[in-house]
Amino acid sequence: MLDAHSLKIFATVAENLSFTRAAETLFLTQSAVSHQVASLERQLDTQLFERRGRSVELTGPGRVLLDRARKVFAAIDEAAEAVKQASQPGLGRLRIGASPTACQYLVPESLREFRESFPLYSLAITPGDSPIVGERVAEGSIDLGIMIRPDSRDRGGRLQYHDLFEDELGFLVSPLHPWARAGKVDRRTMVDQRMVLYSRGSATYRAVERYFLKMKTPLRDPIELGSMEAIKELVKLGLGISVIAKWVARPELSQRSLIWLPLPGQKVRRRWAIAVATGKSLSLAEQTFVGLCRSAAANLMIDG
The missing domain is CATH 3.40.190.10 (Periplasmic binding protein-like II)
Known part of the structure; x- marks a missing residue:
């Protein structure tokens, strides 16, 4: 059975495409990282990386595992947040992704009012252009993404949208x-x-x-x-x-x-919207933030 520790080591190597940099990030020896990845490959009976001298590349199965691993980490984070909120109502975390333009003109007013309603929430803002924000919402590394809706449906229908303006x-x-x-x-x-x-x-x-x-x-x-x-x-x-x-x-x-x-x-x-992962139920805090963004957008578009 796969364990989160092995998946974390694998994902760190995959994201850095380097055993050395992964070891430095995780504060482990390179041999320990290599051993864990090799053990995981034996367990899955497949090769996860193509090793070419000092460089590595993900194989097809490796890319599949990285995508699934990110979803596992997101699920673990969500579980931890749910427990915190159950034990301490009003305490939580909201991770927002937004284009630099939205960060400058739309987000500040919404966050100011959100902070008044949820003073115990921790907030993280990740700037990025719409395609990047959409990917991060889909993989679960951010909760809400303020972005321009694509003209075509995203692959696999991974996102759903709450329209803004x-x-x-x-x-x-x-x-x-x-x-x-x-x-x-x-x-x-x-x-x-x-x-x-x-x-x-x-x-x-x-x-x-x-x-x-x-x-x-x-x-x-x-x-x-x-x-x-x-x-x-x-x-x-x-x-x-x-x-x-x-x-x-x-x-x-x-x-x-x-x-x-x-x-x-x-x-x-x-078309500007807030993207969430398909099937995700919005928490009260997230619903509030969506509503505040709609109000800020309405003010923004007056004579705009």
Whole structure:
């Protein structure tokens, strides 16, 4: 019968792809780690790693076991939390994943009010783009993920969603840009624009990329940044234009230090939601946080 200790050692090697780094992380000798993994392979009668000199790679069975091991660890954590909450009502833990943009504009207000209702809860915030957040929710390392819903169903239907709001993307330009002076986008000059976009691995970048393909205007060497604040500053300096939602630049738009213009052609909308693992029943604390996020989102979208 598999035990959690052996699974933990295996998972640490798998995540580091190194017996040496795993041993350092676990404060064990490398020989002890190697022995445990070898024992596990004998027990399962299969090879979990391909050993190539000093480097290792997961085999197919190894990848399956890592996926299952993560779910086991999540279940153990949930069991421990359930016992704590039963013995000390009001005490608990909430692990939240959110895109950097949501962390900056949506999460703070929700957490402030959540803390007032659940002062004994420990809170952990993990920033990450939507695809990464979705993966972490599915594997159980975070409880709730604030993210952009994918256009297609995730593989295996591992996630379910609590909708928050819908927004629309548009061009963000400097007030001195010709489009700003004209009050509209000139499609003929779209191909000449230097784009400043949010990071390539994000759901937003993918949506923008699809839009430009439909417009038959290829993206040419865009500047990629992981910070909306940095993107806005570059646009203010006239070093490029961007594609973002209005609410992200509300202060700048009200001051007219930046101008937002609708995308010509097909609208590009995003659906924001809180993702949870399929089949998960929300605790009272989690239900409260979802409700607070919906209230914060409603305030965010006013004139946004």
